[in-house]
Amino acid sequence: MHELSLMDEVVAAVTCEAGGARVHVVRLVVGRRAGASPRALRFCFDACTVGTALEGASHDIVETDGDELLLEEVEVS
Amino acid sequence: MCTSCGCGGESGHVLVHEHDDDDDDRGPRPGVGYGWGREVRTVHIERELLAKNNQIATRTRRLLSDIDVTMINLIGAPEAGKTSLVEATLRRLRGDDVQLVVIEGDQTSDVDAKRIERAGGRVLQINTGPGCHLDASMVADGLSAMAPRPRSVVVVENVGNLVCPALYDLGERAKVVVMSVTEGEDEPLKYAHVFRAAELLVLSKTDLAPHVAFDDARCIANVRRVNPRLRVLPVSVVHEDGLDEWCDWLVR
Numbered sequence: 001m002h003e004l005s006l007m008d009e010v011v012a013a014v015t016c017e018a019g020g021a022r023v024h025v026v027r028l029v030v031g032r033r034a035g036a037s038p039r040a041l042r043f044c045f046d047a048c049t050v051g052t053a054l055e056g057a058s059h060d061i062v063e064t065d066g067d068e069l070l071l072e073e074v075e076v077s
Numbered sequence: 078m079c080t081s082c083g084c085g086g087e088s089g090h091v092l093v094h095e096h097d098d099d100d101d102d103r104g105p106r107p108g109v110g111y112g113w114g115r116e117v118r119t120v121h122i123e124r125e126l127l128a129k130n131n132q133i134a135t136r137t138r139r140l141l142s143d144i145d146v147t148m149i150n151l152i153g154a155p156e157a158g159k160t161s162l163v164e165a166t167l168r169r170l171r172g173d174d175v176q177l178v179v180i181e182g183d184q185t186s187d188v189d190a191k192r193i194e195r196a197g198g199r200v201l202q203i204n205t206g207p208g209c210h211l212d213a214s215m216v217a218d219g220l221s222a223m224a225p226r227p228r229s230v231v232v233v234e235n236v237g238n239l240v241c242p243a244l245y246d247l248g249e250r251a252k253v254v255v256m257s258v259t260e261g262e263d264e265p266l267k268y269a270h271v272f273r274a275a276e277l278l279v280l281s282k283t284d285l286a287p288h289v290a291f292d293d294a295r296c297i298a299n300v301r302r303v304n305p306r307l308r309v310l311p312v313s314v315v316h317e318d319g320l321d322e323w324c325d326w327l328v329r
Contacts, residue, residue, distance in 0.1 A: 002210060002241035006126050017120055024117060028126075035244045035270045036126075069126040077115040 003040035006069070007048040014074050015053045021076035023057040031066035038063055130245055133213035137220065137248025141231070148231040149327065150247050152271055153255035154264075155237030158281035158314065160189045162255060162323070163232055164196040165314040169324050171197065176229035180219045182211040182236045189234065199223065210241035213248060230328055239264075243271035251276035258286045262296035265303045272303045277310060277326060284313040 014026055026045075030038050038061045045059050062072070125131065141148055153159045163179055170177055179200040181189040190202035201219050203211060216233060225231050233249065235242040243252070254275040256264055259282060265272045272278070278300060286293070293311075300307055310326070312319035 002244055005208070005212070009126055009129065013122065013124055017122055022115075033270075033273075035240075071122050071124045071126055073119050073121045073123075075117055075119050077117045 003036055004044050004048065006036055007041060007044040010071055011048050011052050011054055013071055017074060018053050018076050020053070023054045023074055023076050025058050025060060025075040026054060027060045027062065027072045027074065029062045029064060029068050029070040029072050031064045031068040033065070033067040034069040035067075036069055127244065127246070130213045133217050134246035134248040137213060137217050141220075141225075141248065144225075144227040146225050146227065146229050146231060147328070148233060148247070148249045150242070150249035150252045151232060151234045151255060152239065152242045152252055152275070153235075153237065153257075153281075154239050154260060157237070157255045157257045157260065159234050159237070159255045160192055161314045162279060162281060162312065163193060163198070163234060165317070165320055166232070166324060166327065167193070167196040167198045169320050170328070173328075175328050176226050178223050178225045178229055178231045180211075180216060180223070180231065180233045182215075182234060184208070184236060205236055209236055209238050210245050211235050211247060212245050216247045232327075239268040239271050243268075243274045253277045253279060255279045255281050257282040258291040258296075259289050262292050262299055265296070265299040269303045272300065272307060275304070275307060277308050279319075279323065280309055280311045282313065282315075283311045283318060284315045 010026065010028065014023055028041065030036055030041065041061060042059065049055050049057065137148075151159050151163070160181075167177060167179075177198055179190075179193045179198045181187075181193060181200060181202045182205060183189055183202070184205050184207070186204070187202040190200045193200040201223050203215050203219055205211065205215070211233065219233075220231070223231075233247060239254075252271070252275045254271055254277070256278060258280065265278075280296070285291075297309060300309060310319055310322055312323055314320070
């Protein structure tokens, strides 16, 4: 279940980038050859965001044919 | 014009967001409207998700290269024969000039470290607890503790798992998959990621091949479909077959 560690990394990076702002959307790009399951990432999102700046935010995973594994952007206010 | 808020796409609106050409594929923009009365802005990050791990791995690779140390990341399913291969390697290299340092990764217990110790190896056990793989920081800490001498060889035996370890660079020279004949010829097709990431496949327990009707040709064909460049090395620790080739590859 490496998706749990990946999502922990997303939470840490987004918390840092948001700098105290409220996070509404987290957008990831996950390639089919990246070795991470979008379904498992979605599953981990809620668990990993409880009690963080991302709690209540939604997520959007863009799937590609490549091997990217990117935290692309966030929407904050 | 933006279909979400009707703005002309210029900055300075209450709601500022991106207007990519493929926006329509993404459906409604969930962020818009959340920040009623507050400005919602998009922050581009484009950060590789394993960035932190990969930075540590890159640093490890450089540090090891500076002192001419080779590190191998041994990956395989539980009971593939990874520890037996390391024990046999220690026996084989005994008396040679090469110092072998072993880092053992398991969720729990130091059973494997004790086996390696009995075989005469310098070993460090890392327990990952709930974790299913070793990451670069665990291995970097392990290397600091073990302080391998210049020109030695470090064998990292990853947690028994064919899935997650494929994703984590530890700073190794190469990933090696250990797959036993008892696991079946189709394994490369079923766990393709790790077979793609590896440089060498050690096909272990070949002494058992006749008992499980293992089909070499089918296995090799499956390996080729997934990774045409993957070198395959059949090994039997029991019959001591293939160990010279393995040790030559390891200390090359």
